[in-house]
Amino acid sequence: MLFIQGINKLIKQEKAETTKVAECTKKTEPKVQEECENAGQIQPKLFTPGPLLTSKTVKRSMNYDYGSRDPQFIKVVKDIRNDILSICEVQKGEYECVLIQGSGTYGIEAALTTAIPKTNHKLLIIANGAYGIRQQKIAQYNNINYITIDYDDNQVVVAEDVAKKLQENPDVTHVSMIHSETTSGLINPIEEVAKVVKAFNQNIIFLVDAMSSFGAYRINPKEAGIDYVVASSNKNLQGIPGFSFAVVKTDVLLATKGNARSLVLDLYDQWQGLESNGQFRFTPPTHVLKATKVAIDEYLALGGLPARFKRYNNNQKLLVQKMTELGFKLYIDQAFQGCIITTFLTPTHPSFKFEEMYNFLASQGLVIYPGKLTKADSFRIGSIGEIYEEDILTLVKAIQEYLKSKGVSLPVSYN
Ligand SMILES: Cc1ncc(COP(=O)(O)O)c(C=O)c1O
Known part of the structure; x- marks a missing residue:
């Protein structure tokens, strides 16, 4: 009974807050829009792999200041952690979701430097692009x-190469690699590599x-045998x-x-903090977290991972079709091409x-x-975000x- 009353109170608070935000938005948004328009700022379409274009509701949801100890904010953090675990199809207790301030690289550095002990270790890094x-x-x-x-950055990772390297280096304690190499746009076979490693x-x-x-791509770390999956708020979740x-x-x-080698990037300590009181150890990016929760709600309401993959994949296929009609050449073999970002070779016409x-x-x-x-002259077009x-048709026409x-005569030429 007390529990239901508590839930009802929370729902009431949430509704009141949503109304407050909506009222606020009604008052401030026309003004903000007018200011932007006066300054000649129109929201461009970002065909980029992050920061990327977010929805209007995600942007609007930042029009509210939370205190970091506000129970509603603590609930946002808890919900995001649970949502992320459910996107990975794993249960809390078998896997944990640790949020940490900063861009993706902060997460990667936190994961590597928390996972790897200071002594008695050997890390194998598998690289086929800038992020490796x-x-x-x-x-x-x-x-x-x-x-x-x-x-090379147009070559996909081969699981047998990893097996060979491990045989040559049986003292390897950790293996790390990239799934979608954003440098080129190719997708590496993480499940195959996990199998070989384990x-x-x-x-x-x-x-x-x-x-x-x-x-956008299904990753079930438990099924695959992956110990750490690291990502960030502003890619395919569109936060x-x-x-x-x-x-x-x-x-x-x-x-x-x-x-950990660093206080702020200590993933274990950060997890302990989140577990003990639901809070970040240090000032959390409150607006970012709230907006990303809204983005995740939209993601789930719109059909979750399969729907997001479908939209991105349609975007990317259409892009490739239209660009190849103009004569543009792709950098990587289409067998390894992902639906996130596409690399086109720069035409040689003077x-x-x-x-x-x-x-x-x-x-x-x-x-x-x-x-x-590192080698070929190229440019990239992203197919993710609110695109x-x-x-895509507008872009290719332009x-x-x-x-x-x-x-430049069509189709574009390459010598
Ligand atoms: C595969 C990959 N790893 C790491 C990063 C680094 O993330 P950030 O630039 O957010 O630090 C990116 C960024 O695009 C990425 O695509």
Whole structure:
């Protein structure tokens, strides 16, 4: 009875708060919009892999200041942690969700430096792009003993290579890799690698950077044999940048007390804080958390992971179809291509200049992304965030207009 009364009170509070927010928004939004328009600011379409375009309701939900000890805010944190576990199809107690302030890299550094003890360790980093290289940098900064498998950024990770490396290095204690390599847009076979790692030695801890795949690609860490899955608020969940999270196998996390090299990036301590009073140890990004909870609610209401994958996949397929009709070449083999971001090779026509095309598109409120490859000249177009088929068609039409304005004949050429 008391429990039901408590729930009713919470629902009442939530309703009152929603009304308060709606009233507030009604008063402030026209003013904010007017100010933005006066300053010539129109919300551009971001064809980028994060920060990305969020929904209006997500943006609006930040129009309220929470205190970090407010029970309603503590509930937001709790709900996000539970939602993330349910997206991974795991139960609390077998896996834990730890939220931590900062962008995705903070989450990766927190996971690596909490997972790996200060002595008696050897990390294998599997890299096929900038984010694998970033992990190597993290290892260097934190005196982590590591070895690598380095692929070119258009090559997919091969599980047999990992098995071979482990045989050559039986003292490896941790293995880490990227799921969706945002550098190129390819998807690595994390399940196959997990199988090889755990078959070699069940005690090896396996970490996955799922920054740009989480929420669109199914990852069940329990089923796959993954100990850490790390992602952030502002990718496929379409929340606001400002925190990252790790889904960690409970008994693995329990064994990491005292491992961390840094106070703020201590994932174990952060977890202990969240467990003991539901709060972040240090000032939480309150607006970001509230808005991301709204984003997760929208995500779930719209059909969750399968629906998000479907929309992104449709966007990406349409993009590739339209861009290849213009003659653009893709950087990676389509067998490994993900639906998050696509890398196109820069045409060699002397009048084609990426910077010019970027500015031409940006002037029409269409923001794309430069390439990040070490070797080939390229540019990238993201298909995630509040982006729909009609936006893809608008973008490709604008690209065609740019080509026409520069006298680049179609299809575009490569020497
Ligand atoms: C695969 C991957 N890992 C790590 C990161 C780093 O995240 P952040 O830039 O939020 O620190 C990103 C960012 O796009 C990413 O795509």
